[in-house]
Amino acid sequence: xxxxxxxxxxxxxxxxxxxxxxxxxxxxxxxxxxxxxxxxxxxxxxxxxxxxxxxxxxxxxxxxxxxxxxxxxxxxxxxxxxxxxxxxxxxxxxxxxxxxxxxxxxxxxxxxxxxxxxxxxxxxxx
Amino acid sequence: xxxxxxxxxxxxxxxxxxxxxxxxxxxxxxxxxxxxxxxxxxxxxxxxxxxxxxxxxxxxxxxxxxxxxxxxxxxxxxxxxxxxxxxxxxxxxxxxxxxxxxxxxxxxxxxxxxxxxxxxxxxxxxxxxxxxxxxxxxxxxxxxxxxxxxxxxxxxxxxxxxxxxxxxxxxxxxxxxxxxxxxxxxxxxxxxxxxxxxxxxxxxxxxxxxxxxxxxxxxxxxxxxxxxxxxxxxxxxxxxxxxxxxxxxxxxxxxxxxxxxxxxxxxxxxxxxxxxxxxxxxxxxxxxxxxxxxxxxxxxxxxxxxxxxxxxxxxxxxxxxxxxxxxxxxxxxxxxxxxxxxxxxxxxxxxxxxxxxxxxxxxxxxxxxxxxxxxxxxxxxxxxx
Numbered sequence: 001x002x003x004x005x006x007x008x009x010x011x012x013x014x015x016x017x018x019x020x021x022x023x024x025x026x027x028x029x030x031x032x033x034x035x036x037x038x039x040x041x042x043x044x045x046x047x048x049x050x051x052x053x054x055x056x057x058x059x060x061x062x063x064x065x066x067x068x069x070x071x072x073x074x075x076x077x078x079x080x081x082x083x084x085x086x087x088x089x090x091x092x093x094x095x096x097x098x099x100x101x102x103x104x105x106x107x108x109x110x111x112x113x114x115x116x117x118x119x120x121x122x123x124x125x126x
Numbered sequence: 127x128x129x130x131x132x133x134x135x136x137x138x139x140x141x142x143x144x145x146x147x148x149x150x151x152x153x154x155x156x157x158x159x160x161x162x163x164x165x166x167x168x169x170x171x172x173x174x175x176x177x178x179x180x181x182x183x184x185x186x187x188x189x190x191x192x193x194x195x196x197x198x199x200x201x202x203x204x205x206x207x208x209x210x211x212x213x214x215x216x217x218x219x220x221x222x223x224x225x226x227x228x229x230x231x232x233x234x235x236x237x238x239x240x241x242x243x244x245x246x247x248x249x250x251x252x253x254x255x256x257x258x259x260x261x262x263x264x265x266x267x268x269x270x271x272x273x274x275x276x277x278x279x280x281x282x283x284x285x286x287x288x289x290x291x292x293x294x295x296x297x298x299x300x301x302x303x304x305x306x307x308x309x310x311x312x313x314x315x316x317x318x319x320x321x322x323x324x325x326x327x328x329x330x331x332x333x334x335x336x337x338x339x340x341x342x343x344x345x346x347x348x349x350x351x352x353x354x355x356x357x358x359x360x361x362x363x364x365x366x367x368x369x370x371x372x373x374x375x376x377x378x379x380x381x382x383x384x385x386x387x388x389x390x391x392x393x394x395x396x397x398x399x400x401x402x403x404x405x406x407x408x409x410x411x412x413x414x415x416x417x418x419x420x421x422x423x424x425x426x427x428x429x430x431x432x433x434x435x436x437x438x439x440x441x442x443x444x445x446x447x448x449x450x451x452x453x454x455x456x457x458x459x460x461x462x463x464x465x466x467x468x469x470x471x472x473x474x475x476x477x478x479x480x481x482x483x484x485x486x487x488x489x490x491x492x493x494x495x496x497x498x499x500x501x502x503x504x505x506x507x508x509x510x511x
Binding site: 082 | 375381382385388
């Protein structure tokens, strides 16, 4: 059975690209543009991994991550944002509510590798 | 190859049919000849029988005639007349049988001639017997010249029979040779056809073997080709996937950069301080909205124009102890300037006092210009203070 990944980003093109790439990698992907839509998906179809943007329309990623952690404490959260944080800040954030952090300028291959790592999967052979 | 086999098989079957036809023609011809020979043998036997019958009737007639002349018995008279009549009938039959054959016909005609004389002599004897009496007839009978005729008739008949026997032997020999020839023709034709059949069988089996070999080779080639097609298809699928991934990677990079640029611009544009990007030729390359707002110039009236149009930076007097560099020299050498004073020139003619910081703008290791942060409010506050 394919693992379920929830991608939360207010930019539709970013969501579409993540959906396409991770589907090719063999995952089932849901997308949400707002925190409210993300909450509904978390309740109805709990994901195995959440990919989260920091800037959202109705809240921010770190707040939403903290909220989701209360519902799904074991689900890893990957913060994928264009905002650049200091290393110390990131370590502190990861230690609390986020499992990993990548800037949006990262290569897609690096993002896929991080997804595989967080889910404990072996990357498909190319 | 295929056409050659078909041609050879067709020619071989044609030859076989020709041989069969020839054998049939020869056999039918020989059968007809055998039938003709058989008819001729029957005919010859008939001639010989009729000849023998002539001689036998002559003997019987002679005997009955002599009896009649001795006894005057009417039954003997009837008997010799009957015998002579039979002899004449046999003679007529023999003549009819030899109508088309000159040699035996001449013998029969000779017998007819002698028989005619013999019959005439018999009539003379009978007449003498009836008119002159028994003694006169006996005298004539004793002086019978018929015995000479009788012997001559027998000689001619024997000669004719001998000739017919010789012809029979010749026909028999010819018939034997014909039968032999027919036998050889039939067996030779059969043998040739069997050989041709064996040859065709070998040819067809060889052709089938060659075709099987070719089919196996074709099947193997098809399997190899199919394998190559599968491998090539797999390569193309993999290449397509890689291409798709590369394309997605490029789209992702573009989206990420656009996103990053958007947020960077958003942050810069929200800053209250006046930001200038100055080229190495000391022209303005870029400003933030605060500059447009404060000076009253349109963006097009600022960008691309000399810095001196908006920024008034007085030269330091010679021997200045602060040892600050000239602005253009600092830009060229890639040095920073901190807290230097000047004026911001507005479109309405106003000149707003300010101080600024300048940091060089580097592209890799080369200095391409500088970024100035102009602080107006702090200067006003400083003046007020």
